[in-house]
Amino acid sequence: xxxxxxxxxxxxxxxxxxxxxxxxxxxxxxxxxxxxxxxxxxxxxxxxxxxxxxxxxxxxxxxxxxxxxxxxxxxxxxxxxxxxxxxxxxxxxxxxxxxxxxxxxxxxxxxxxxxxxxxxxxxxxxxxxxxxxxxxxxxxxxxxxxxxxxxxxxxxxxxxxxxxxxxxxxxxxxxxxxxxxxxxxxxxxxxxxxxxxxxxxxxxxxxxxxxxxxxxxxxxxxxxxxxxxxxxxxxxxxxxxxxxxxxxxxxxxxxxxxxxxxxxxxxxxxxxxxxxxxxxxxxxxxxxxxxxxxxxxxxxxxxxxxxxxxxxxxxxxxxxxxxxxxxxxxxxxxxxxxxxxxxxxxxxxxxxxxxxxxxxxxxx
Numbered sequence: 001x002x003x004x005x006x007x008x009x010x011x012x013x014x015x016x017x018x019x020x021x022x023x024x025x026x027x028x029x030x031x032x033x034x035x036x037x038x039x040x041x042x043x044x045x046x047x048x049x050x051x052x053x054x055x056x057x058x059x060x061x062x063x064x065x066x067x068x069x070x071x072x073x074x075x076x077x078x079x080x081x082x083x084x085x086x087x088x089x090x091x092x093x094x095x096x097x098x099x100x101x102x103x104x105x106x107x108x109x110x111x112x113x114x115x116x117x118x119x120x121x122x123x124x125x126x127x128x129x130x131x132x133x134x135x136x137x138x139x140x141x142x143x144x145x146x147x148x149x150x151x152x153x154x155x156x157x158x159x160x161x162x163x164x165x166x167x168x169x170x171x172x173x174x175x176x177x178x179x180x181x182x183x184x185x186x187x188x189x190x191x192x193x194x195x196x197x198x199x200x201x202x203x204x205x206x207x208x209x210x211x212x213x214x215x216x217x218x219x220x221x222x223x224x225x226x227x228x229x230x231x232x233x234x235x236x237x238x239x240x241x242x243x244x245x246x247x248x249x250x251x252x253x254x255x256x257x258x259x260x261x262x263x264x265x266x267x268x269x270x271x272x273x274x275x276x277x278x279x280x281x282x283x284x285x286x287x288x289x290x291x292x293x294x295x296x297x298x299x300x301x302x303x304x305x306x307x308x309x310x311x312x313x314x315x316x317x318x319x320x321x322x323x324x325x326x327x328x329x330x331x332x333x334x335x336x337x338x339x340x341x342x343x344x345x346x347x348x349x350x351x352x353x354x355x356x357x358x359x360x361x362x363x364x
Contacts, residue, residue: 003027004065004086006050007072009035011152012092012144015190016069017043023197030059031072037151053077060085069193076124079131089137090196091128094121095145095209095271096255104182104272107143107207115255125207132205140196140203142189145211145271146252149186149291150298154313159248160225161299162306162318164233170327171226172236172246175266177219181253182211182271185291188284195280202279211271214288218249224289228296236327240266245323248316258315 003020007013008029017039020027029039033047048059050073060081068086070078075091082089096118097105113119125141132139148157160171184192192210196203216224219235226233238246240263250257250264257264276282286294304311306318 001025001066003067005029006070007031009037011147011149011186012190013071014039015187016193019194053081057081076127079127087137089139090193091141092144095143099267102268104270106272107209107275138200138204141207142193143209144189146183147186147189148183149295157295158299158304159314159316160222161296164229164231170234170236171222172238173218174238174240174243174246174249176237177235178217179266180215180217180268180270182215184211185286187286188212191285192282195282199280208276209271209273211273213284224292225296228293245326248314251315
């Protein structure tokens with residue numbers, strides 16, 4: 001059996017390729033060649049740009065595949081280009097739901113289409129649904145959240161890892177670092193895609209949210225990274241209106257805050273993966289502790305170049321001088337607030353705690 005993976009060298013691609021090999025497929029990867037990695041000597045690479053119909057068509061001309069997994073490129077173009085190339089198509093896109101006030105978004109929840117990128121994502125999904133309904137392909141579509149793990153573009157974990165490597169021991173967070181954001185470890189996301197490979201009938205025509213089963217708050221992610229690195233850190237807890245050193249938490253989470261020149265949202269962004277668990281039997285193959293250990297060790301061994309192109313994608317200036325001034329101002333505020341006379345808050349138990357039996361009933 002022959003499989004084509006469009007992408008293949010990014011965060012989840014290598015795990016998908018290895019999963020296909022273990023299932024008896026002969027995979028070929030199609031990508032631009034910008035991020036070349038060793039997938040094995042026997043893996044064919046087709047180097048074309050999957051963002052344009054003409055280059056993609058040239059790359060697959062005269063080829064047929066039992067399966068195509070598209071994790072990269074302009075997927076809405078694939079419907080026309082891949083006709084006659086394959087009958088089975090698994091695609092990967094994004095999420096971006098509206099704020100549901102802390103409730104997890106399922107696959108039918110309303111999307112945030114005011115953002116142009118999200119509008120294109122939704123438009124692409126409609127093209128895929130119509131192609132499946134017309135019988136052009138057996139299509140399954142996965143909605144990835146922000147991923148974490150090796151080879152991730154703009155890895156948010158690096159903002160924490162680098163600070164610790166640089167000797168910083170106070171990590172800035174917004175609103176206590178209590179925000180919950182559903183994310184997926186790269187191997188777990190690849191596992192979700194491979195479940196659809198194994199179950200083409202059950203997953204036919206379906207769309208699935210992808211996320212880890214466990215979603216810790218930002219603060220826990222910070223402390224777990226520090227634990228893996230053998231460091232003790234504190235949280236620099238800023239309110240969002242005065243927390244510029246922690247605004248990097250919003251990159252990839254709030255798509256509009258930099259354009260609108262406001263603090264990033266700290267609302268929870270949760271995804272329901274109940275459909276994927278129910279229909280495909282999904283469970284995290286790598287738990288949170290192990291996923292974070294592998295992630296941190298990867299970036300310690302493969303650090304981003306300070307000030308380089310990859311680090312610039314984080315939009316984290318690592319401006320430690322200004323960061324220290326913010327932390328000092330925060331410390332002064334805490335000290336000053338402690339001196340303000342206040343009536344106080346004291347816990348009062350709502351239920352009675354009698355010292356002796358009380359009279360019961362009504363006297364005659």
